[in-house]
Amino acid sequence: MHNFELAKAYTTTQARDLLAEKPNSILKAGGIDVIDHLKQHLIAPNRLVDIKSVSGLDDIDVDRDGNLRIGALVTLARVAADEDIKKDFPALAQACGEAASPQIRNVATIGGNLLQRPRCWYYRLESYKCIKKGGDTCFAIAGMNRYNVIFGGGPAYPPHPSSAAVPLVAYGASLVLEGPEGTRTVPAGEFFVLPDVDPERENTLGEGEILTEIRVPAAAGKKSAYAEVRERAGFDWPVVSAAVAVEEDGGSVKSARIVLGQVATIPWRATKAEEALVGQPLGAASAEAAGQAAVDGAEPMTDNGYKVDLVTALVRRVVASLA
């Protein structure tokens, strides 16, 4: 096995220093995805900087105005169980609470969840030198692609794996990133990037940057919901998920965010569906229209056409549940 150092950090500054000090160092939070990568020989870091021990990154906090802050090290289990989140940001609590399995949720951090790498089997198998690993093909195109994307594909086609990202984008969350050049705050919707920008990455996390916090603006006046379709109820990712957050004004929708998971290379804003909702009252008709519009631009691959139908059904269902 590739030998590496394990360095424990107790502050974010220390973590950044440890990262910068040795080339090819990477961060480890819960380690669920990092350890998988090590075991599958997908990465060979010189140093793992363990940030599980960094203090101050594991708080959940709601301020007087209702703005939510979640430390990057808060586990999925804690997000799911938090009373404030369950009340005001139910889509987030649900997405985290249904992810994976109880054991994994107790270890996995929300930061790591947003930054986990795709699960496409070609990416995960060392023997397939795919475009996400610096090769020149996406094996899914001519291969077995039932779980791959219908939106935002090319030149790679893996679905973005994070369940938490879907409601966070819908809630208009932003991410606080601490790096060598200082601290920046990025809207979650802009943090994730398509593979045509760089097929080897899914986001714009900079060299040496640490995600410290997730900020979610107050949900006052917003209605939201989340749902997903699963082949297997536990120990698995959904095949499609959808989060919807709307604000109403006098009986009709003033603004809406509809975000799809597991169908695109990033958490996917279904903007046409959002447009279909705005100005309409929530109800069966607008839900149907949103469902239909949500698949605008879908480009199914050979084996994943079913995801198109699932998106329509799910968006319809989630919007209708808000009425």
Added chain:
Amino acid sequence: MPQEDKAQEPSVTFKVKAGLPSDPQEMEVHAAEGDLKPWDLESLPGFQHMGKPYPRFDGPLKVTGRARYTYDIKLPGMLYGRMVGATIPAGTIVSIDTTKAEALPGVKAVWSTESKKVRFAGQDVAAVAAVSPEVAMDAARLVEVTYEEKPFIHELRAAMEDGAPLVFTEGEAPGGEDQRVRGNVAGPRRGGRGNVAAGFAQAAATIESTYYLPVHTHSCLETHGVVAHWEGEQLTVYSSTQGVYATREGLAEALETDRKNVRVICEHMGGGFGSKLSPSATGSAFAMVACKLAKKAGAPVKLMLDRHQEQLCTGNAPSAQITVKIGAKKDGTLTAVEYTSYGSAGVAGGAGTAGPANTLYANNPNLKVEEYAVFTNTGPSAPLRAPGHSQGAFALESAMDELAEKLGIDPLELRKKNESSPIRAAEYDPGVKAIGWERRNKKAGDTPGPKKRGIGMANGNWYVFANPNVTVEVKIHRDGSVELFSGSQDIGTGFRTAMAVVAAEELGIAPTDITSHVGDTQYPQGPSSGGSVTTNSVAPAVRLAANEAKKKLFEVAAKALDADPGELKSEGGKVFVAADPARALSFKEAASKMPGEVIDCSADRKTQYETFRRDLAGTQFAEVEVDTETGEVRVLKMVSVNDCGFPVNSLTAKNQVIGAMIQGVSWALLEDRIVDPNVGTMVNPNLEAYKILSPKDMFEAESILVPQANLGNNTSVAGLGEPPIVPTLGAVANAIYNATGARLRELPMTPDRVLAALAEAEGRA
């Protein structure tokens, strides 16, 4: 499986009451001389332990992590072995260069194959042994193999196409010289009776459908592996195996040493399901390789496969494409069944699925069966819990449902109408009651809302197999403690507990008073655990050995009680005069009278004789909920009704049945070995994307056992490990149909397939 209907002469005749308690049948059986009068219906009410629920003895060890599995064995100076598998699906090995691997510090031995042909990815190529698993892994990665690649074929249906690359050139295919092989297709093996053309001509209704099941892997939680330890010529092998004796035989032959030099031990194992019947595995010789590495290195070697390797080379259940045509009269009486099956066992033969078609509904006069084996460049299959029967029953029992729909008959009534087994005939009603059959939709899919519930059922069958080559040893010590010894291993059925129950019944003490020692070739020989034979092969020898020991105990007790040994009885921990129970000794007191230190009795199993039924019946009911908008299926409840002769330990017996239903639901809804068509390697060689049912998917599972005196041996015990998985796939598919009106003819029944079937059903309506 050896099976004899009649003991060889000389024999003793016993008149017995056989069959179901509700319908006792007089029967005459011919047991070998020296055998005991079999337990029959008259014994049933008097049983003290047989059929009662006993927690498995090793339960506490397992849940506290103290049970020692092969994986847990650690010997001083032990090295770690690792196999290197072929990375291509077809071609020739040009060279294997192990220099770099050997040069790595910590590497103590390497092995490489002499065979040059590669027919599946994962086939043995080389192996290493090193001081740690990490060094072994690094060394394995340093082995350089050069291949000349050849075109390959990855899947059953593609392999059947004209012009598909050939897995075997002429004369190379497994399955014997006289089989016909065209392209990748061997067969057919034919079977049947009567004249199907004439039968279909009489039919008022006929249906014909084709069903498909992908390859399913055993996915044992403990992967295959051994620890090999030489001391001079003496070899001890700890193995996660279903057959310690079979492993000993295979290894002794491969290593060209005497059997007496080889000891194989399997104290506990984490699942086999048929994949651990070979000395190594059907697609790997890792155990033999580990022994060779250990010899070379002069140190013990532990070689466990990892999950990825496990998925490639340790066997699987064949995929199958099955076409069933059934004709019936208006009242449902079957007039003809035509059954054609193409199965792929990868590079192996033996992909038959016709067991259920050959056995169920035996009153149907006209049956035509054709079974073909299709070769693909994938790992060889291995028996998997009732080999071929789950696939076959899925097709046949789905077709029966389709026929019922066409005839407008309740699917249960259709089965009852054509039932040929008196046992299954008696199993329907308890199942109907437990599932609430009357709650099913009168018209499929006829419920409001997107989430629809439905109930379905299916039948399954298995056979009474027995292995006669069994010896058991029972010891009663002077302090009254009792041990029993059987070489057979506990595959997870609770074998060691069940054997204690049998001995306890005979000795008149509690099962927990007995210590069972199993899974070691130092103990008397016992069968491999395959074919549902272990319990019913060993139990009769346990009873005989316990009976011998009891007779000796009675001899010493008789003196103390001033009675004749023939007057004594033992029950409830006492030895007493049957006619005067007050004249009694405790079992311990009786033992203390023995002149020596131990009463030590061995007994051979007597030959199997007439059985009430040669087949085992089973029927299952499933209730599901289908989300018709998302295609998600959740199983809510399953009920299995089975017979196994007399159950020995009802708790572990029901465990078997519930486990089989879980494995079956997993097969029905999730499991799918997926191979890339362009590269030819499995893309989900893990337990993440190769999906097995998770705890969250669990359903309410109920096992109902129907005890019956089946005879065949002195305990009337028959097998149970395999049969309860046979009906599950069909029961789930039929329940989905009842819920939605959509017929799922292809597994696994994932949302995409459910939605497609719903769309098809809508198109029909």
